[in-house]
Amino acid sequence: MKQLTRLALAGAVAAFGTGAVAQELFTPNLSYRTGPFAATGIPLMNGQKDYMDMLNARDGGIGGIPINFEECETGYSTEKGVECYERTKGAAIVTQPWSTGITLQVLPKTNVDQIPILAPGYGFSPMSDGKTFQWAFNPPASYWDGASMLLQAISDGDLSNLEGKKIAHLHLDHPYGKEPLPLFEAMAEKHGFELLPIPVGLSEMQNQSAQWLQIRRERPDFVIMWGWGAMNAGAITEAVKTRYPMDQFVGVWWSGHSDDLQLVGEDGAGYRAISWSLPNPDAPVMAAIREHVVDTGKTLASAEELDEVFYGRGVVISAILAEGIRVAQEMHGTAEISAPQLRDGLANLDFTQARIDELGLTGMMAPFSTSCSDHTGHSGGWMIEWDGAKFVQASDLLTADRAAIDPLEAEKAAEYAAANAPWPVNEDCDS
């Protein structure tokens, strides 16, 4: 009977609010290992989880406190995402929404709930403006950075080479795919190239024959892809089928997934994508993960997955969060930090090359640092190229043309603040 009462009590607690958790850092991850985007989600989630598991096994967590890296399954559905957010926000020190749709929903609430959002390489590009988006972080690069870097890559570093050219923007017809459009439009006007936006509806991801017919008819000089999930594989197989030259086909970092290219193998050779992370099987951190997580059987990843781009990116993402926690612990002199304290940590990240090497992430990410007003850091990225069997690094570090992006970013951030008035803006930031 006592047992039953306790169960019922626990049930009441679970249903009507999360109980307090002692002596751990609760960093829930809104994962999607199910649903239409699972194929791209799983390696990322595995990388994230394994890095945190490794820290727990090797160092006993961060600053001596173990990390509770619990996953809450969303299946990439916004509705489930909000459910997860509500369920975890009681004890969580960070939100990792993992979808632009969920980010959009959670973003306005952060000022009220005071929990930082960590959206590495996704979400709203203007989130980079830390004065306006005090609780949102998208290190190390925003979508507009990615768009700017891709334009540099296809123009050999000089955007005036693009004059008179025609560039197709093949994108998912979703907030995510439309994200870089304002920048592309501004650039097209400035550098005199023709922009051809080609949306792919969520229901047409797997069958893009109409879109590729249009590409065949219009003959764009370059195709830039902003795809996700099943759309990437669909586009790449269509490109092979229509014999679109692969060296003129480039994608954003979420379109550089090894599994999507594996489908076409050799025929996909020459396809490039921008990426702010690189897989490096020889990095010390990978050895540590092998030793503490893989060999002890705690990982969910397969052996070949460990060398993939997305797994490596998951590791880098968790490393950014872990570093944020460490900085926060140092700043506030306590190991058991709160959500607002973590915000200070994430706003004072300093990934120098020395620090990257110290963490064992050599060759997996580029140096960057964040500040109170710059929540992205803009590390830049590399082009990675599919050689027929795997992705290899295909360029030196590219960095975004911030002079072109900054005014646009300030404008959009101000627009967001105005539309959501009263929206608090932190005027104290100066750097």
Add this chain to the structure above:
Amino acid sequence: MLYRTSGQFKTTYRSDQALFPIRQDAILLGLILIFAWAILPFTASEFAFQTLLIPVLIYALAATGLNILTGYAGQLSLGTGAFMGVGAYACYKMITIFPEMNLLVAVLASGLFSAAVGVMFGLPSLRIKGFYLAIATLAAQFFLIWLFEKWAWLYNYNASGAIQVPNVEIFGVHFAGPLATSQAQYYFVLVVVTLLTLVAINLTRGNLGRSWKAVRDMDIAAELIGINLLKAKLTAFAVSSYIVGVAGALFVFSWRGAAEPNLFDIELSFRVLFIAIIGGLGSILGNWLGAILIVALPVVLNTVPEVFGLDIKSATVEHINVMIVGALIVFFLIVEPHGLARLWALIREKLIHWPFPY
């Protein structure tokens, strides 16, 4: 025993036609209403508000709207999601164009837009029936979603094509937007839903409801006894779309806070249709039971492993959850094909007759 009706005499037609001729029904409903209005708002947590209470209210309202069209008037519709979208976008445009507009007025007025659109797409119902009509409403679904994506004016030329709910206050209290508390949102939804449910119950009991049912059961016979088919079908489309549109406006303004066009995709239409079918076509109570089963149950099931301290991967829980809910739907439909409302009606009848077996 509990439902003993002996001794409850009706001496006037008026009392015989009351909303609840059996006293116990009224008491039961009164208890539920007290619970919903006075107890839950002060005991529920943020999580319960956002994932159980508010969504159940909104989905039940949407299903009520659909049930009027499909359950009472017999016109199958697959466009519910899109009509919800019309309500949501109409409300968004009104609030952003006239920021000082009262939210309650805006929400109730947004239903008018979806009613107009609903009537337009309802016109083919005069010529075609059954599955063919379902295809016509499917066209509405696809066309409207396309419109939400392409007509940039609708989302105020937002770069990402999504709408964001601004902060809206009535008499100094925020009822929508990020600053609104869950409690305020809940009360706002509760007021609108209670009001519209009452309207829906009375409409379906009245003259209009009877003409809808006549059309549903046999339209030729209905026409022969003097029911104007044009009027009956189009009023069904109008009333149904109105309620669905209001539900859509609440969906975005009082719950989601932001919406992209594909939120109103066919999946939403199916979800609402399932709620109406599993709850019971041709009943108002069924929408509530269906919404609880489809919307609230998975959320509750998700917390079960945590309660028992079982260490199951979150993805596995999700898979099991889908299987359990699916199995339950199949089970209920086998036990009672007419839905949960009919199941309750049977139980109630047995209770009234108890302890006699007939």
